[in-house]
Amino acid sequence: xxxxxxxxxxxxxxxxxxxxxxxxxxxxxxxxxxxxxxxxxxxxxxxxxxxxxxxxxxxxxxxxxxxxxxxxxxxxxxxxxxxxxxxxxxxxxxxxxxxxxxxxxxxxxxxxxxxxxxxxxxxxxxxxxxxxxxxxxxxxxxxxxxxxxxxxxxxxxxxxxxxxxxxxxxxxxxxxxxxxxxxxxxxxxxxxxxxxxxxxxxxxxxxxxxxxxxxxxxxxxxxxxxxxxxxxxxxxxxxxxxxxxxxxxxxxxxxxxxxxxxxxxxxxxxxxxxxxxxxxxxxxxxxxxxxxxxxx
Amino acid sequence: xxxxxxxxxxxxxxxxxxxxxxxxxxxxxxxxxxxxxxxxxxxxxxxxxxxxxxxxxxxxxxxxxxxxxxxxxxxxxxxxxxxxxxxxxxxxxxxxxxxxxxxxxxxxxxxxxxxxxxxxxxxxxxxxxxxxxxxxxxxxxxxxxxxxxxxxxxxxxxxxxxxxxxxxxxxxxxxxxxxxxx
Numbered sequence: 001x002x003x004x005x006x007x008x009x010x011x012x013x014x015x016x017x018x019x020x021x022x023x024x025x026x027x028x029x030x031x032x033x034x035x036x037x038x039x040x041x042x043x044x045x046x047x048x049x050x051x052x053x054x055x056x057x058x059x060x061x062x063x064x065x066x067x068x069x070x071x072x073x074x075x076x077x078x079x080x081x082x083x084x085x086x087x088x089x090x091x092x093x094x095x096x097x098x099x100x101x102x103x104x105x106x107x108x109x110x111x112x113x114x115x116x117x118x119x120x121x122x123x124x125x126x127x128x129x130x131x132x133x134x135x136x137x138x139x140x141x142x143x144x145x146x147x148x149x150x151x152x153x154x155x156x157x158x159x160x161x162x163x164x165x166x167x168x169x170x171x172x173x174x175x176x177x178x179x180x181x182x183x184x185x186x187x188x189x190x191x192x193x194x195x196x197x198x199x200x201x202x203x204x205x206x207x208x209x210x211x212x213x214x215x216x217x218x219x220x221x222x223x224x225x226x227x228x229x230x231x232x233x234x235x236x237x238x239x240x241x242x243x244x245x246x247x248x249x250x251x252x253x254x255x256x257x258x259x260x261x262x263x264x265x266x267x268x269x270x271x272x273x274x275x276x277x278x279x280x281x282x283x284x285x286x287x288x289x290x291x292x293x294x295x296x
Numbered sequence: 297x298x299x300x301x302x303x304x305x306x307x308x309x310x311x312x313x314x315x316x317x318x319x320x321x322x323x324x325x326x327x328x329x330x331x332x333x334x335x336x337x338x339x340x341x342x343x344x345x346x347x348x349x350x351x352x353x354x355x356x357x358x359x360x361x362x363x364x365x366x367x368x369x370x371x372x373x374x375x376x377x378x379x380x381x382x383x384x385x386x387x388x389x390x391x392x393x394x395x396x397x398x399x400x401x402x403x404x405x406x407x408x409x410x411x412x413x414x415x416x417x418x419x420x421x422x423x424x425x426x427x428x429x430x431x432x433x434x435x436x437x438x439x440x441x442x443x444x445x446x447x448x449x450x451x452x453x454x455x456x457x458x459x460x461x462x463x464x465x466x467x468x469x470x471x472x473x474x475x476x477x478x
Contacts, residue, residue: 049438097389208404222390222470225428226410246407248388248430253474289406293433 009062012094013282018087020046020055027081035074040111042295055069056285058294092282100125103174103183104132113269115144125280127171153185162191189236197286199234202272204264206248211239216260225250227260229267231275242291244275300437307462313356320428333416335367371418379468381416384447388430393421398442409433409442411449424473426457
């Protein structure tokens with residue numbers, strides 16, 4: 001009996017964006033089709049109100065991973081097409097899972113959430129490392145058998161320590177994206193340059209309200225009736241990067257700061273997970289300082 | 297924009313004041329007196345004094361609602377109607393204080409927009425918050441869509457705030473509102 005060798009189908013994504021013009025959808029579809037990719041999902045949007053209309057599209061496709069030449073020739077055809085149309089593109093064969101490095105300080109709720117959801121297979125990625133400026137959460141990483149590295153930060157040693165963090169994240173653990181799960185230190189622009197739009201932060205307020213420190217205390221003082229959490233890509237401007245997702249929860253005069261913090265924790269966990277899922281699914285295109293998020 | 301929910305708000309709408317004549321027909325359709333006080337930089341103080349006189353002495357007004365009234369009201373006005381002027385601001389305060397909040401929200405790329413009803417005080421958009429609500433938006437929503445979704449919010453939030461005020465459910469404390477029965 002001959003065992004049939006059916007190669008398992010894989011799913012990849014292609015995201016393109018650039019000046020809107022006729023023929024883009026047809027051209028991209030054709031390149032994918034010729035590469036043996038079956039388009040299973042596609043979503044597009046044009047910003048017609050912009051000075052010069054801008055086009056965004058996300059394709060999701062099925063393919064049979066055969067030889068590396070398929071990848072190479074498709075990459076080349078795509079690069080050529082995109083150069084003709086002046087498009088930015090990101091083709092992801094997703095032949096391996098993305099590697100997510102988590103940075104954390106002392107607050108544990110987001111870390112627990114991420115690791116639990118990951119264990120439940122809700123986060124389609126690998127989590128190879130947890131880096132922290134405190135030792136407090138080492139036991140959490142241990143529970144999930146994930147390597148934990150303690151890299152303390154002080155104003156004097158910040159730059160050296162960041163080099164140490166980068167060495168861990170880039171060279172040793174080879175991470176694709178960093179999640180700041182209530183990591184409380186500010187990252188330098190040199191660090192940020194190494195992971196441009198690949199660092200997701202959770203800020204415990206509904207941005208742009210209460211950016212910076214102690215947002216729950218300030219929300220309490222202001223007497224707002226809703227508090228929020230915002231997941232965004234980290235940029236040089238504190239709490240100002242492109243927003244991926246946000247949510248809010250009702251509060252009232254009866255809620256003291258402790259209650260805001262408690263309610264806020266639920267939000268932070270959910271919003272952070274939602275943002276990471278959108279990133280891992282390749283559903284985000286960053287455009288200027290905003291995020292186009294498909295499939296939401 | 298101006299909105300009356302007949303029977304849902306236990307109060308009398310005694311008077312509508314505007315700095316433009318445009319909305320007279322709305323007031324007429326509800327049989328509410330409509331007075332125009334045009335405002336310019338030079339006439340502002342004088343006009344406001346006339347408005348206050350009319351409201352306090354002639355119509356005996358208890359509560360002033362700024363239903364997208366776009367002029368800034370003075371200290372004196374706020375003092376005359378202390379915690380009795382409700383304003384609707386078309387953002388989720390304290391985000392986007394001041395002008396054109398929908399445009400700024402669109403630029404910032406937020407995923408939610410809001411409206412806030414608060415008692416007007418001398419500091420713009422800083423008075424005690426009575427009620428807020430939000431609605432989801434996405435990258436697909438242009439400013440016009442934010443305006444459309446926002447208008448629904450503004451109406452609902454303002455109506456809710458007026459309701460809790462006329463039902464005597466609000467106590468203002470430390471620039472915040474204790475709102476009972478919510």
